[in-house]
Amino acid sequence: MISTLITGLVLGGTYALVAMGLTLQYGISRIMNLAYGEILIFAAFAAFLLFSTFGINPILGLGIVLPAAFACGYLIYGVMMQPLVTRSKKTGTLEVDSILATFGLLFVIQGIMLVTFGSNYTSYNFLNTGINVLGANVAANRLLAFALAIIIGATLFFVLTRTRWGTTIRAIAVNPDAAPLVGIDVNRTARFAFALGTMLAASGGVMISMYQTFNASMGVVFTMKALVIVIMGGLGNLMGALIAGLLLGVVETLVATYVDPGLTLAATYCLFLVVLLWKPAGLFGKAAGR
Amino acid sequence: MTRTILGLMLAILGLAALAWMPTQLGAYGVGLLLGMTGYVALASAWALFSGPTRYVSLATVAFFGIGAYTVAVLSETLPYWAVLLVAAVIGLAVALIVGLATLRLAGVYFVIFTFGLAELIRQLVTWYEVNVTGTLGRYIFLPITAEQIYWQLLAVAAGTIAIGWLISRSRLGLALKVIGDDETVAGHTGINIAGVKLALFAVSATIITLVGAIQAPRWTYVEPAIVFNPTISFLTLIMALLGGANRLWGPALGAIPLFLLFEWLSANFPNHYSIILGLLFIAIVFVVPRGVLAGIEDGWARLKRRGEAA
């Protein structure tokens, strides 16, 4: 039982890691980023390339991939999203616009990956050694992802809720119109949050590349999983994403062990639906409001 | 009044022309028409509910798949019309249950809920087939030609747009707009929000189910991964939004060009399809901000103003 729980938590760590960037992007920058998973996969390819071609191990690779991802996110927001955000002040169509625009972005990134990396399944082995945690054999790479999720989650949560800077970030999510009144540069802050989200997506991608097979078409799977977790946790709530991710991991493992592996996905979606029916704004969401 | 009658006659004429088209086209042309009409029907049905209420649903494929799967299961045992009927009834029943359950959700919570729902249904169907019937794929050997499928879809699409037209002129249409603007106000003005939403969701879902059922015989082989493919939900949504989900002809005007664009790109640029499509998409969002139809209207208004000025 303990070992099942641990296996589940470690799996959940991956989910949480993947979801946290999205909750920043959607919860704070208000960009429903359908290309999120593609960015993640792109980072996975980057890590793979660094490892297989230049022999740079993925952990060091983070040092290259993350800043690059941050820069990309910064650029994407500046070039693509900012005009939409500005426009939406008049039209109020940011949600629809961002869905459509990032849907386009999804195709672009996917297309670039198809052209450069092909459509084949890619995977490599790194840190695929068992580590005994309280009786459960856990792969070191997954454990690392779990640790990273917890560290990122806790740090960001602390920063967002306990510091002035974090509060400014949340403020733009709550009421971007009023933010300038307290000296917040909404554009810059939203852009920063978006870039940070992109960076988290990339860190998820690098981690996942160490133990999961991926290919250029797989991004959507991650986007949707991340969305489910983000929504289940409560929009824009990092702690929510972390806990929802872990919860899904544990439930999936429990169902696979004690019920039927055929029902794991059914169980996670079921859990998700039940949570929403019980708390329409997610586990940690503020009461519903559009 | 005369304008309405004129419009009606034009619509009937147009419909007749569309129905006659397959006789002039080869199999590929019919296939193209069929696919296009299918998406026009899906996008229009989707917009019936999601357009005015702004409840963006990703459950399209859940109902589409239910329709297709019903046909796959029953095609050997029941006459075709009865199969369609059963499919519609199942779709309606599921829609009512889902509708009742989701009434409390709003915004993106609803969006992702519906996505989760579609996935759950797919997982459950898969699990059922694997564990209970012990097969996964099912075969549909119905003697239905592509032309026949096209005609049925055409009827459904026309019906959907007609329903949309009727609703937009009725109190129900106004109720939907009010709900889309402000649910609190809607409640206080005496609108039965739950009832309206449920009714519309059910109508929309039933039509989508029918589209799935009608299209199924085209594939011969049906399995959950094929008929519950989430891409269908996304495409429907994108088409409707692009055309303008709040207008009667918006979804159709989004579906047709987009469908043809997909087709043209995949035929001419099979290797750079994604990149070009993506860039086009982004460009469209920037150039026609409020949907194609609104864009056309804006352009038309500008032309007219210029004409008046001249």
Next chain:
Amino acid sequence: MLETQNLSLRYGRHLALNGINISIAEGETVVILGANGAGKSSLLKAIAGLQKPEPGSVLTLDGTTILGTKPHLIPEAGIALVPEGRGVFGDLTVEENLLLGANPRRARTSEAERHGLIYDLFPRLAERRSQLVRTMSGGEQQMVAIGRALMSNPRFLMLDEPSLGLAPIVVTELFGALKRVKQTGVGLLLVEQNVSISLSISDRGYLMEAGRITGENSAEALKTDPAVQQAFLGGAAA
């Protein structure tokens, strides 16, 4: 000195402000009176950088132009606005809203002290430090908005109908508090429908009509001005 010259603002074809000339000195309290739709709020927004004035407009702080300054830099310059409709951060707590008020760098040094001051002014806020502002009553939210603006250590504080929706006793307290704020040397630019009480704390007043300034006088004189009596104090004040 905060000053506008020939300030004009356009919404599409509608000219909402038409060549406005006003000024407020440090420590001075000035009220703008005008009917609904006269353009009072538009004026405050233009000064706060939230709306872009027409070319040819002049807006200066101590003689240097602040026209075209990005809106988020305006509080940094020492101008704070309590907007119409409050503009609070509904999903944040009272405490967090106040914390954000002190976001401009100029406010950081005296932050703790100001915190205390504001809780003294509005004891209700002290009781509800960790309540989400969205769940507070209308009046409570207004207190948060004013408190937040004061947190930024402004030299000029602009208030757009601060008494709107406040209980009489709170209005009295609020204006008492504004008087104290004024005494600390802050210049107040006030837009109010509650004319008598706002004139009672003001030094000067402007009359505004359809986007133009149509009159200016000392508060004392305005109180007795028959035109003002007629338009704003009316028989109802009697």
Next chain:
Amino acid sequence: QDRTSVKIGYAISKTGANAGGAGITTLPNYQLWVHDVNEAGGLELPDGTRLPIEVVEYDDRSASEEVVRAVERLATQDQVDFILPPWGTGFNLAVAPLFDRFGYPQLAVSAVTDKAPEFVERWKKSFWLLGGGHDYTEALAQILNDQKAAGTINNDVAVISVADGFGIDLITAARQSFADGGLNIVYDVTYPVGTTDFTPMLNEAAASGADTFVAFSYPPDTFALTQQAQVAQYNPKVLYMGVGVGFPVYQANNGDKIEGIMSLGGIDPNNVAVMDYRARHTDFIGQAPDWWGSVVTYASLQMLQEAIRRQGLDREAVSQELSTGTFETVLGETKLEDNQLRTLWLGGQWQDGVFVAVAPADREGAVAPRLPKAPWPAQ
């Protein structure tokens, strides 16, 4: 006739969920074959003239509606001379009525189905070249029974399968074959497509005490299972997995840890034609072919090529020829029985870096399996 080329069309999943599979087994072989043929001056016709191949290709985006329409387009719009089949069981079935209606022979390779005889009845010009689930599971049962008789393994088998056409077909067949062979299935679960964590299943399988672990899995699952079995230090004496074991990336990633792992397919390492094909493939595509379907795909194209040489571009005649003729391909002498390829390698094992065929054991070129599989190297 002023014909300057032979038009050959295909719709394939270049994007979407199926792209991973199609991009290994099918598309590279189409490309290689076209290259080979055109390099040699084109397709040879009965009169000895050669016409180059002109390719019309579409991306079906992994959607059945798309593949159906693309084939219609190829047949009626582009009016190609021959159409090559798409990737996947479902898609091959989806387009079968169209191939039939428009009179094109369908050389379905990447489709494993026990219903092939039925389909041949229904669609006379369809050919099924990768066998059915039963073929593979009976071969596997045979190997296991041999090992059991030799005392290498016990009677118990743990099986997991992916809840998709392929997995279900095979597990259904396996239940029957294993029961017939007297084997006892002690753990039997099906997992959904997209599962990434197999730890619970591996733990349960280990706990079941079975010496044999079988996974009718898809490539991502196969890769994950391999990694996770090592982490869990799960060492069944027979480790048999599904699609992906024969992929080049599998070998690249796992090095010599793959030694002893079994799967479907395999090759005869002494078959020069196959080894030559592999070398050319690696050379031209930039990556090696897989060890199961690839070579069959290429062989099917060679059959088509030869049938055209004998019968010209008359599709009716070509189909007839494919049905009845005997062809020399990279698989050696190849002849279809009842429109199906029966001389297949049904089971293989990694031995010294080559995925050799071990079943059917009585076929010439088969290698003896090396069992039990050695435990994973210590970490």
Next chain:
Amino acid sequence: MTSLLDIQNLRKQFGGLTAVNDVSFSIAEGETVALLGPNGSGKTTVLNMISGALAPTSGVIALSGEHIAGLAPNRIAHKGVARTFQLVRILPSLSVAENVIAALAFRPNHLWGRAAEERAEELLAEVGLGGRGGEHANDLTYIDQKRMELARALAAEPRLLLLDEWLSGLNPTELRTGIDLITALGQRGMTVLLVEHIMEAVRALCSRTVVMNVGTKIADGPTADVLADPAVISAYLGEGHA
């Protein structure tokens, strides 16, 4: 006079906070009553419970003897309760006329089509928006939006009209027009419960006043008496207003 609205021991709890605590009062048919109280004393919450926007934690709300507590807003609306909101709520994508028709079309004896359009125009004229039905609701000034909201409430032909600070934000001239408008409603026999902070308006309009403080009722009686009550002065009006 029979009582139209009867409230007994009404209570609303938000988590640990008791926003409304055992409040009871009733309103007779045709009366115009003010509900006063400091900010956050629970006035809006009471209106929300009467109109169905919130379900009471406990207590009774009866309309002509019929219990309505906890019913959905649309059911309560159909029983004859209409309201305006403290912060105006317009239907931004609709025209001014459609905003009003929205209420006409969904009241029990609903109007639709021509009849609805005509009636909407009448109602708009009544609140001073005559001839402006074609404009976009979004383009109206704040005060005009408030007018439109009142027309929408009146369109439901309510027996009980709830006005939440409908007069706030008006300048003195406009205030007078507003007061006249509500007086006219009262004279037509409509029952009105209004929440206001403008004492002038309360004095001019309401014969009776209920005062709340921190969720409890602290006074109830003729307006003049209540406004002179020391408890009300110290909690709400302040010394200057006495």
